Amino acid sequence: MTKTWFITGTSSGFGRLLTEQALARGDRVAATLRRPETLDDLRAVHGDRLWAARLDVDDAQEVSAVVDKAFAVFGTIDVVxxxxxxxxxxxxxxxxxxQIHRVVETNLLGxxxxxxxxxxxLRNQGHxxxxxxxxxxGQAAYPNFSYYHASKWGIEGFCETVAQEIAPFGIGLTIAEPGATPTGxxxxxxxxxxxxxxxAGPAGAVRRxxxxxxxxxxxxxxxxTQAMIDSVDREPAPLRLPLGSDTYHDVRAALTARLAELDAQRDTALSVVRGEPEGVS
Known part of the structure; x- marks a missing residue:
């Protein structure tokens, strides 16, 4: 079934690939980026199935205006x-x-x-x-990426809550977690x-x-990006979509380590319960 997409950051990388692949399968795309002329080559091929608009997600008023315009142009948008x-x-x-401000402003607040x-x-259209x-x-951590992690761990926590709140409206949410990929x-x-x-430490080793x-x-x-596209046809929407061998192994190791750390602090955690602590051995 033909879908209509709204995609941010489409000038290069995953955003550009998602736009190309969605158009190639016959879908419509509202593509947003800082320089819309970057997509002139795609517009020449796909015509009015591609609508491109300038968008800086750091600008709250611009975000609202461009989103409203995209829905006005296409009527329905199935995937954001x-x-x-x-x-x-x-x-x-x-x-x-x-730099810190820009990372948080774009990745989290944007x-x-x-x-x-x-x-x-999406609520009004019912899906x-x-x-x-x-x-x-977004779940594992690497030297030299502390501020990137701050923004991505933050947006993942936000999205976990949002996914629960919007499910009654027929809206699904998936967090895609690509690993290291040559996108530029x-x-x-x-x-x-x-x-x-x-x-001399871990930061230097990764830099070298x-x-x-x-x-x-x-x-x-x-x-x-094809796996991302395929995921939107899955029901119910998977909350997380791990993509890559490094994602799978690194996130699994991080979760396993955190669970072990939690279990090691079980008695301490239960010791602060009011009254007689339950289950403290």
């Missing part, structure tokens, strides 16, 4: 993809306040703005699917001057792996 993002590759003390803007429309693009770093995103990461204090080309990017970007 929150893909626009920004990352900083730096140790915790190396990043600037401006995604929240889009979801809040589309929900009235829809939200696809939030996160990362393996790494080249667009913000960086900062290296501090020698961190260069990237510089030397030994940092592994094991996943196929076209397969990643």
């Amino acid at each position: 993809v929150n893909n626009a993002g920004f990352g900083v590759f730096a140790a915790v003390e190396e990043a600037t306040d401006e 995604s929240i703005r889009v979801i809040r803007a589309v929900l009235p429309h 829809g699917r939200i696809l939030q693009v996160s990362t393996a770093g 995103f790494g080249g667009a990461l913000g960086t900062a001057p290296v501090m020698s204090e961190y260069d 792996a990237v510089e030397e080309g030994t940092f592994q990017l094991p996943n196929d970007p076209a397969r990643v």
Whole structure:
């Protein structure tokens, strides 16, 4: 069945691939990006099945206006993809306040703005699917990505709550978690001057792996985006969609470690219950 998509951050990477693949299968796409002319080649091929608009998700008024316009143009939008993002590759003390603000503003607050803007429309039409693009770093953590993790762990927590709240309206939500994939995103990461204090530790080791080309990017970007597209036809909507061998192994290891840490603190957790603690051995 033909679907209509609203996708943010479509100039390159996953956003561009999602747009191309959705159009190739006969769907309609409202594509948003900072420079709409970037998609002129696709518009020449697909005509009015592609509607492109300028959107900076950091601008709340612009988000609301563009979302309203997209629904006015297409009438119904079946799938909303929150893909626009920004990352900083730096140790915790190396990043600037401006970089930190941009990461949180775009990845967390920008995604929240889009979801809040589309929900009235999706509720009124009685169906829809939200696809939030996160990362393996939404549940696992890696040196030099602390602020990226802050934004992605934050949006995953937000989306877990939203998924519960919107289910009665016939709206599903899936958090897509791609692993390391050669999309060009790494080249667009913000960086900062290296501090020698961190260069000898884990942050420096990861930085050198990237510089030397030994940092592994094991996943196929076209397969990643195809799996995202396929997921919107699954009922009920999967809450999370792990994509990549590194995602599966890293997230599983992180969850296993956190569960072990939780169990190790069981007695302490139960000891603060008022009255006679239950189950304390």
